[in-house]
Amino acid sequence: MSITVVYGSDQGCTRGIANRIAKKLNGKSLDIKKTKPADLEAAHLLILGSPTYGSGDLQSDWEDRIAVLDDADLSGKKVAIFGLGDQMTYPECFCDAVGILYDRIIAKGAQVVGFTEPDGYDFSYSAALRDGLFVGLVLDEDNQSEMTDRRIEAWVGGLA
Numbered sequence: 001m002s003i004t005v006v007y008g009s010d011q012g013c014t015r016g017i018a019n020r021i022a023k024k025l026n027g028k029s030l031d032i033k034k035t036k037p038a039d040l041e042a043a044h045l046l047i048l049g050s051p052t053y054g055s056g057d058l059q060s061d062w063e064d065r066i067a068v069l070d071d072a073d074l075s076g077k078k079v080a081i082f083g084l085g086d087q088m089t090y091p092e093c094f095c096d097a098v099g100i101l102y103d104r105i106i107a108k109g110a111q112v113v114g115f116t117e118p119d120g121y122d123f124s125y126s127a128a129l130r131d132g133l134f135v136g137l138v139l140d141e142d143n144q145s146e147m148t149d150r151r152i153e154a155w156v157g158g159l160a
């Protein structure tokens with residue numbers, strides 16, 4: 001099964017997490033800046049990752065290249081989403097980018113997998129939270145980096 005992790009990253013944290021996830025799953029990671037619609041279509045399991053910037057926005061390369069998602073045929077595609085954020089500084093828009101990607105992917109007819117429990121986080125609002133679950137893996141390298149390994153491990157175990 002071919003697994004592709006596509007990420008955007010300003011400061012490198014999301015790139016590092018994307019590489020770790022790809023390694024665990026024997027997949028490859030691609031920067032959204034260098035990704036084409038065909039790369040998304042070729043993956044059996046597609047994993048998308050973005051940190052949240054601004055106040056609840058997608059990372060800027062994702063914003064610039066969102067047409068790559070829109071132009072891809074993702075109907076029925078198995079997709080998982082992860083995001084990085086800072087719940088202490090941005091508790092009112094924590095990891096919103098995960099929710100933004102989710103809405104885009106659902107609109108394309110993809111099958112989103114890898115929902116997670118919001119236990120162990122402290123925030124007031126997140127667009128990633130739907131019906132009591134995060135619609136992907138939510139990581140906080142700014143405040144909870146010691147929990148990242150365990151969170152990734154539990155998440156990838158349920159994906160492939």
Ligand SMILES: Cc1cc2nc3c(=O)[nH]c(=O)nc-3n(C[C@H](O)[C@H](O)[C@H](O)COP(=O)(O)O)c2cc1C
Binds near residue numbers: 012015051053085142
């Ligand atoms: C200017 C700025 C704005 C940010 N806005 C948000 C935000 O709205 N919500 C959030 O959860 N995190 C926010 N963050 C935190 C980043 O998402 C977090 O530090 C992330 O790990 C950065 O990932 P990167 O190293 O891949 O760029 C912001 C960080 C900065 C510097």
